[in-house]
Amino acid sequence: MSFSMIIYFNLLILLIGIFGMIYSRDIISAIVSLQLVVISGLMNFLVFSHFLYRYSLWDRMFIIPGVTVIYLVMFCLIYYLYLNKDKLDRQELYRDFRLFKITKSDWWGEDII
């Protein structure tokens, strides 16, 4: 496979992730979409290193601490939700959750005075 083709595949995965982040209505889908963005970034680093900087170790040096930090932060986030929400609060997480919620009043101001 060619370099550009793999890069465009990665771009597609990134776009699926961004689409999911904008469109999803619950917190788990938003987390899954974020994972896809992380996968796309990881693959981009590997592909660039493999095709262009073959004798360099810097991609691995970056990926190991970088991805580890991302996952540990997300682990802390989920653990925080898990510990600090009781049963009823967890039920709240099933309700409408939008990462980016833009309503009409964000553009035109408050319509009820």
Next chain:
Amino acid sequence: MSSTSQLTMVILNYIGIFGLLISCLLSIFLTYKRKKLLFLFLSFLFTGVLNFVYYSGVLFFVVGLVMMFFFLLLYLFVFQLEVFRGQETTGIKVNLKVSNKDKALDITTALLFCAGFAYFIYIYTSDFLRIAKTAGDSAEILIASWSDIGGQLFAEYGLILIIVAVSLFLSFLWFVAIGGKKK
């Protein structure tokens, strides 16, 4: 590298890329959350296959260890959320129905944003990718081992400082997470 090995690598590359794409699509568009997580996990396995294809198999083990903890916790969390699906124990009535007009507007906005984003990335990278296409494969391959990475890590002191700073930041987050429990 022999031609048989090269063919195997090409086949593995195709399997990894297409498997990754399909499992990513399924993990986004499935509604049942545990299946969603299953396909997300499969997408990480395909990423692992691609790590091996690009001669960075060490990443599969090092990064995979941390990922496993995250996945276990996320799966437990989702499992507990699934118990409360469709139940109203708080007594608060919330209208979860979304009108078709709102749904269409959401999809259109998301698609337009993604199309614009993709257009700009394509415009600004197409020239570079045309030049980079000429970077051919060479016969010599560097397969990174943990000892190479460890050697590089201890040769560059700045990296260790970054890792120490990150560890401090993460332990701060960890103590916030376990210490902030509501009474």
